[in-house]
Amino acid sequence: MPRVLVSDKLSPTAVQIFKDRGVDVDYLPDLGKDKEKLLSVIDQYDGLAIRSATKVTEKLIAAATNLKVIGRAGIGVDNVDIPAASRKGIIVMNTPFGNSITTAEHAVALMFAMARELPEANASTKAGKWEKNRFMGVEITGKTLGVIGCGNIGSIVATRGVGLKMHVIAFDPFLSEQRAAELGVEKVELDELLQRSDFITLHTPMTDKTKGIINAEAFAKMKTGVRIINCARGGLIVEADLVEALKSGKVAGAAVDVFEIEPATDSPLFGLENVVATPHLGASTSEAQENVALQVAEQMADYLIKGAVSNAINMPSITAEEAPRLKPFVKLAEVLGAFVGQVTEEPITEVEILFDGSTATMNTRALISAALAGLIRPQVADVNMVSAPIMVKERGIIVSEVKRDKSGVFDGYIKLTVKTEKMTRSIAGTCFSDGKPRFIQIKGINLDAEVGQHMLYTTNADAPGIIGLLGTVCGKNDVNIANFQLGRNRPGGDAIALLYLDAPFPEPVLREVNEHPAIQSAKRLQFDIA
Ligand SMILES: NC(=O)c1ccc[n+]([C@@H]2O[C@H](COP(=O)([O-])OP(=O)(O)OC[C@H]3O[C@@H](n4cnc5c(N)ncnc54)[C@H](O)[C@@H]3O)[C@@H](O)[C@H]2O)c1
Numbered sequence: 001m002p003r004v005l006v007s008d009k010l011s012p013t014a015v016q017i018f019k020d021r022g023v024d025v026d027y028l029p030d031l032g033k034d035k036e037k038l039l040s041v042i043d044q045y046d047g048l049a050i051r052s053a054t055k056v057t058e059k060l061i062a063a064a065t066n067l068k069v070i071g072r073a074g075i076g077v078d079n080v081d082i083p084a085a086s087r088k089g090i091i092v093m094n095t096p097f098g099n100s101i102t103t104a105e106h107a108v109a110l111m112f113a114m115a116r117e118l119p120e121a122n123a124s125t126k127a128g129k130w131e132k133n134r135f136m137g138v139e140i141t142g143k144t145l146g147v148i149g150c151g152n153i154g155s156i157v158a159t160r161g162v163g164l165k166m167h168v169i170a171f172d173p174f175l176s177e178q179r180a181a182e183l184g185v186e187k188v189e190l191d192e193l194l195q196r197s198d199f200i201t202l203h204t205p206m207t208d209k210t211k212g213i214i215n216a217e218a219f220a221k222m223k224t225g226v227r228i229i230n231c232a233r234g235g236l237i238v239e240a241d242l243v244e245a246l247k248s249g250k251v252a253g254a255a256v257d258v259f260e261i262e263p264a265t266d267s268p269l270f271g272l273e274n275v276v277a278t279p280h281l282g283a284s285t286s287e288a289q290e291n292v293a294l295q296v297a298e299q300m301a302d303y304l305i306k307g308a309v310s311n312a313i314n315m316p317s318i319t320a321e322e323a324p325r326l327k328p329f330v331k332l333a334e335v336l337g338a339f340v341g342q343v344t345e346e347p348i349t350e351v352e353i354l355f356d357g358s359t360a361t362m363n364t365r366a367l368i369s370a371a372l373a374g375l376i377r378p379q380v381a382d383v384n385m386v387s388a389p390i391m392v393k394e395r396g397i398i399v400s401e402v403k404r405d406k407s408g409v410f411d412g413y414i415k416l417t418v419k420t421e422k423m424t425r426s427i428a429g430t431c432f433s434d435g436k437p438r439f440i441q442i443k444g445i446n447l448d449a450e451v452g453q454h455m456l457y458t459t460n461a462d463a464p465g466i467i468g469l470l471g472t473v474c475g476k477n478d479v480n481i482a483n484f485q486l487g488r489n490r491p492g493g494d495a496i497a498l499l500y501l502d503a504p505f506p507e508p509v510l511r512e513v514n515e516h517p518a519i520q521s522a523k524r525l526q527f528d529i530a
């Protein structure tokens with residue numbers, strides 16, 4: 001039974017779903033904050049369910065020897081070292097929509113709180129001061145709201161702004177004019193947004209490009225008296241520059257839910273009256289927490305039990321419905337890759353994966369990942385469908401995909417062609433109704449070979465005596481042949497033989513076979529067909 005650790009505070013719904021779905025679960029909501037303890041137990045788990053408190057560092061990933069999936073109950077995965085997880089073959093998934101409305105509402109709440117100085121007025125009134133003349137707010141009606149990042153949350157904030165009779169302008173390189181029109185917002189460039197906005201709200205992910213997007217230079221371009229809301233990530237604003245802008249009066253107010261360093265127990269922002277601060281509460285409503293807990297547990301259980309993948313950051317999605325149909329073809333793609341990976345001894349420069357007929361309608365991204373995993377496994381033992389595309393890219397191998405309608409006798413097949421500096425090699429295969437992979441063409445030579453765990457592959461002259469030679473050496477060395485397939489391009493031309501053996505072909509005998517004048521090359525192969 002797979003085992004999952006929940007190391008941040010999650011709704012009990014998640015725990016119940018794991019149990020109902022046959023996943024063993026430990027709910028230790030404070031463990032995420034105890035780095036050393038977490039490090040000492042992480043090897044016991046197949047899955048790790050987190051929010052933003054648990055920091056999944058490279059060190060933690062290195063210690064997570066059994067981990068297969070990290071599920072983020074929420075949106076931001078900047079607390080997970082995704083490259084390290086991917087290299088280790090660990091899927092990272094999030095719940096991209098579950099807390100969007102809640103977070104957008106928090107941004108709007110912060111905008112009002114800041115515009116009317118509600119936190120200060122609340123504290124003063126409760127202190128018995130009745131300072132009616134101290135507080136003077138601003139209206140938001142008719143004001144310009146600048147939305148930086150108009151994705152799930154930003155677009156909800158934008159439409160709420162429109163509903164509140166604000167003029168909404170948005171900067172997002174991926175926002176189309178059509179979508180902007182649907183939302184009722186004006187699409188602008190960043191500089192224009194900075195110059196025109198009365199309120200600016202941030203809703204981008206934290207990336208190398210967005211880090212510090214609001215800095216002293218950006219403040220200089222803004223209207224004097226602008227108000228800033230940040231419900232996305234602390235690092236988007238250079239906090240020291242914000243403090244200066246607030247002190248100088250350039251910025252009239254700031255409302256921040258997120259900080260450069262969290263938990264933020266001390267900050268120069270806290271000493272300023274025109275700052276409203278909340279402790280990363282954007283996603284904290286009972287509705288959002290139910291949504292993300294339920295979704296993350298479903299997704300993680302689906303993956304651990306059925307192999308279905310959804311909302312993964314580092315792996316193509318595979319639905320629970322398609323997983324059973326796809327499974328034999330994933331195995332096929334992997335063995336095709338493994339064949340080429342084992343017989344190719346020089347560096348591969350290019351890989352082309354052709355999907356013919358029915359295979360072209362399948363989830364080819366997943367099949368490509370499987371083929372690449374098989375291809376580089378002979379060099380990198382610890383690789384899977386998550387890590388293979390990255391490793392292949394790191395090696396500078398160019399990968400291309402071709403899809404085409406059914407072109408031959410098979411309903412569909414996959415053909416893998418690899419190039420090295422010196423040669424091009426190809427292999428094609430399909431799955432029969434028994435779900436088992438079959439090689440149907442090697443080096444352009446047709447054949448029909450079942451794939452076994454242990455195989456011997458020879459390229460040889462099409463000359464009499466090869467069957468006898470291979471049969472005799474196997475017999476002499478007590479290696480039983482389960483299946484023997486031959487193929488040739490023309491009589492007397494190039495031929496291949498593929499033997500499916502019950503045991504590995506002995507290494508010393510391989511040398512003997514390779515010395516035979518009719519044999520160009522003999523290689524023993526191994527396939528994981530379980
Ligand atoms: N405070 C909280 O508790 C809380 C809760 C949920 C999400 N968040 C954070 O809110 C942010 C937005 O989440 P989302 O679900 O809307 O994400 P999303 O991916 O749906 O939208 C992000 C948008 O930012 C845009 N973008 C990317 N780079 C940009 C750039 N350089 N300039 C302008 N726009 C850019 C993207 O095109 C996308 O449309 C994330 O950082 C997330 O972690 C915070």
Ligand SMILES: O=C(O)[C@H](O)COP(=O)(O)O
Binds near residue numbers: 051073074076077099
């Ligand atoms: O990215 C998110 O989903 C939010 O930052 C929420 O974080 P939390 O789950 O730690 O509240």
